[in-house]
Amino acid sequence: MRKAILIIISILLTYSYNTYAQGGAKGSISGKVTDANTKQPVDYATVSIFKQGSTSPFNGMSTDAKGSFKIDNVPAGDYKVTVDFLGYQKTTIEHVIVGGNPSTSVLNNILLQPSSKQLQTVNVVAKAPIIENRIDKTVYNAANDLTSQGGVAIDVLKKVPQVTVDIDGNVELQGNANVRFLINGKPSSIFGASLADALQAIPASQIKSIEVITSPGARYDAAGTGGIINIILKDNKVQGINGSINLAAATRRENGSFNFSARKGNVGINAFFSGNAQLNTTVLSNSTRTSTDADGNVSTLAQNGSASSKRSGYQSGLSFNWSITPKDEFTATVGFNHFGNSNAGLTNQLQQQYNPANTLLSTLASARNSDSRFSANAVDWSLAYKKNFKTEGQTLEFLFNSSRSNNTSRYSQQQDYLTGGYPSTGSRANNPGKDRETNVSLDYVQPVTKSFTLETGAKVVINNLSNSVVTDSLLNDGSYINNADQTYGFNYKRNIYAAYVSATFSVFNKFLDLKPGLRNEYTTTTADFQNVTIPSYNTLVPSMVLSHKFNDAQSIKLSYNYRIERPDYRDVNPFYNISDPYNISTGNPNLKPEKSNSLELGFNQSFNSGASFSANVFYRHNSDDLQDYSTRYDVLTINGRDYYDVLLSQRANIGTQTSVGGNLFASVPVTSKFNLRSNVFLISRNNNNPGIANVTGFGYRINLNASYQFGNDLTAEAFGNYNSSQRVLQGTRPQFFFYNFAVRKQFMDKKASIGLMATNPFGLYVNQRSVTEGVGFRQLNLRQLPFQSFGITLSYKFGKLEFSKNKGERGNNEGGENMPSAPEGGGTK
Structure with a gap:
């Protein structure tokens, strides 16, 4: 293909x-x-x-x-x-x-000509729809979403078409977890530290919109076989001084944000600060593993415990925009991001072994105390220049973007044996690391004729990572001694050199619009892992979009995409995480990039009544498929020490995966005040794995949103979401259901609002039942996560709206800021 x-x-x-x-x-x-x-x-x-x-x-x-x-x-x-x-x-x-x-x-x-009439107060009733289906992306306008405003980015993503989020914050796009995340069109090393934590550190009140790009063109990086999710944060290009304050307090999470902008003539600045905290949450867990060794003996391992966890994070940013001339624009930005989490728990464990005759051979009871902590600090800064030439549509863009993060993860665990007379065992480890990523890109657009446009550009990505690990082992007297075999450091460097060309034109008397593109990426990687050499490789990345617009309200699109997923340093890091000696994880330095071919067909229809409908179907085939894989060992020796009855988890290139699925979205204004919105996602995945049984699993996600406008200043909304269970490579993924209610009252000429919200008000826990199985073992898991929450939100907008029309300026937007349209990302994304 x-x-x-x-x-x-x-x-x-x-x-x-x-x-x-x-x-x-x-x-x-x-x-x-x-x-x-x-x-x-x-x-x-x-x-x-x-x-x-x-x-x-x-x-x-x-x-x-x-x-x-x-x-x-x-x-x-x-x-x-x-x-x-x-x-x-x-x-x-x-x-x-x-x-x-x-x-x-x-x-x-x-x-x-600007109107000479002075406008003291401007209220624009119209607002951007929640969902916009564009030819190259789907846009979710989060500023008008009530039930997510007290939450974080993860809560917003749960509502976005074609995106699936599990209860732990793991994100999939069209059923694929290999997603490229951007902030304002630019990469950030904060996502490389811990994606789930980073997404839970961004308050929903700080998000203007989320762009979902399932078929990226040649201008975009080839990384991410699932596609691209671009989080657009709020900014402001309205003349004068404007700002907003948003606060949310709830029984499970608290967050807040402050936005400020000032613009005079052709110069403007934007500043923001946002933060959130997940309050102490206790998660209950229970698992039972049954395994059989080579002699036919059956071992059972029961683990029953609880763990308390906390999360917190904050972001700040400052941007400077200077319209040097009507055709020259310069933008500089700097931002700081921080997030962290901590987990502490007690697990009671019972290990028993039976012979083939079902006679009990041994019993070992123990209690494990564990503690783990993670923190990340990142600084992102960029310089962008855009030149518009006299010819309409002819542009030159330059972007320099640098991201630096310092991350630290640590754990400690001690296992006390209640039977058998064994001394206590334990370990602790400290794992600091640094991530440096620099992107330099140049993009040029040349309209050849009014209906034919050529685009080209080049990009360099320089990524440097360093990591050091210090591990100590517990002695019988309760003191610790350094474990030299698990104390080491490494450096990992990866450079990507890319260039692309694409064209946009029409054929058959403008019946069909085409956008073919070709991108080339050359990747070099060096790492000082012992006995590991990572070869350089070249990737030729074709893309194609064919679209037809029946009229202003109806269009159809067919696209093809070839993409890759490079293993990141967490996937290749050989560090052994032994915070649970029965469930150990490590990286695999020998991983190869995953490669993907995908086809997508989409149809959009809007109606005069305000209703809209879209349907997408897709086919995706991955080779060298990157998957998490668990292997059981009777005895696993790590640097001279033996661990018994262990599940070792790591990423691996496992055969191929073929996915077929579709997404249906509909928005219906039942009356002028009552609106219904629904989204249905279906997927069937088949894993073809040499040496392992083929696995086929079907899953679906369905949600429903209802909103009602009580007059001009009181709105209520309800949202429910269900993710089905699904068969995966080694077992089943648990189902997940949640529901939200929210109401908002606006006052002071809609400058201020107060809201009430509730999540799962009729149930304290969400029960997560799953199965993990492989050669010689089967494990049943139950996790009970507190998900119920009640809260209140407050917001206030200040400043004066001046109608001196500049590029990107907007009028008041009910439910959100005075925002420009989302940037195209600047540079080869």
Whole structure:
């Protein structure tokens, strides 16, 4: 498949211009709308076309982020065009002539004059929909989501189409856990430290939107076989001084955020600080493992205990934006991120062994006290420059982005034997590490004609990681001595050199829009693991998008993608985590990249009533599939020490995985005040593993959101989500169900609000039952996690809204900030 797609894309990239030139065009009207004073583009201005003598428009659209518009399929004739936007005087252009076969009436630069009327208070009733289905991504506008506002990024992701989140915060996109996460279109080393912890350190009130990109084009990095999730944080480009304060207090989690922006003319700054804390939570666990050795003896291991856990984190950031000229923009940002967690627990253990005749051979009872802690601190900073040329759509972008994080993980455990007369055993380890990642990219867009655009760019990624481990063992007198065999350090370096080219054009008289692309990435890796050499490799990454727009409300898209997943340093780190001597984990330095071919077909439909519907189906085939795999050992020797009845878990390249699935989303305004929204995700996975039995599993996720508007200032919302159980490579994944309720009251001209929220109010625990099995063992697991929560949210917005229209400026957005549209990410993402 990949070779065939490469040939097709090469032909399209080579001959696409000729293909375009041979096509015809229907009549159209195009132009650009600009602020008459600032000369900045006016986006979201309303352009309407009237037949001469008619009082009602028969066609129209909104301008894009560059102030441009083009209305196709206009019959030959004489028309009147009007352009209107809040805060501006309406402009009318008479006698716009459209000829025939083909004809494009170009209105050039339409200047809008700001309205002289002083606006003391501006309330815009319209707001962005929760879900936006765009041609290349799905956008979830979190600012208008009530039930998630007291939570964190994980809570928002649970509502996003095609995204699945389990109770521990593990994220999958279209059923694939290998997801590339970005913040404001840029990578951050904070995700490499601990993805689940990082996502639980970002308050939902700080998130403007989440972009889901299941079929990334050539401009994006090839990493992430599942796709890309881009978290857009709130910022502000409105003139004047503006800001907001958000606070949430609940029985399970507390968080808050502060946002401030100031802009005068062409210079602006944004600053924010946010933090959260998960209060002390006690999780109950119970597991029973049954295993058989080579002699037919049966061993059972029962572990029953509880563990208390805490999480906390905070973020801060500062950005400076300077519109040097109307066509030159410079942005500098710096941010600091911190999160950490701690877990402490007591586990009672009973180990028994029986011979084939079911006679008890031995009994060993013990109690294990354990403690583990993790913390991460990261600093991200970037410099970006964008140049817009005189030719519409011609741009040059430069991005320098650097991320540095310091991470520390440590554990201690002591096992006291209640039978057998054995002395206590134990260990403790301290594992500090550093992660340095630098991205430098250059992107150029060249419109060859009005309907043919060429994009190209290059990128360098430099990643340096260092890690050191100090492990001590418990002596009989209660003191500790250094374990030299488990004390070491290593350095890991990976560089990626990438370049890409893509084209956007139409064929068959603009019936079909195409975007073929080709990206090349060369990867070099060095690591000072003993007896391990990681070879360099080159990856050619084709992509293709074909789309057809039936009308402004209906479109269909077919895309192909080839992507890879490189093992990260946690996957290859040979450090043994022995915080539980019966369940040990380690990395695998010999891992290879996972490779993926995927096809996706999507259909979107919107209706005049405000309802919308989308459907996506996909096929994905992974080779050298990266999976967590557990192997049981009667005796496992680690650096000269024996551990008994052990499950060793590590990542491995295990055969192939084929996934087929689909996603259905619908939003229906039942009345002007009552809205229903539902999302259904289905997937079937087949793992074909040489030497291991093939495994096929079916799973689904379904949720329902209902909201009701009681007047202009009181809103209520309810949300329920169910993730089914699913058969996986070694056992079953547990089901997960939760539900939320929220109500919000706005006051002070909607500058302030107070809300009440509840999560699982009728049940204290969520029970997680799962099975893990492999050669010679089967383990039943039960975890009981406290999930019930009651809370209150408070928010206040301050500042004055001035209608001096700058690029990206918006009016008041009910439920959120005065936000510009989400950035395209800056650079080759």
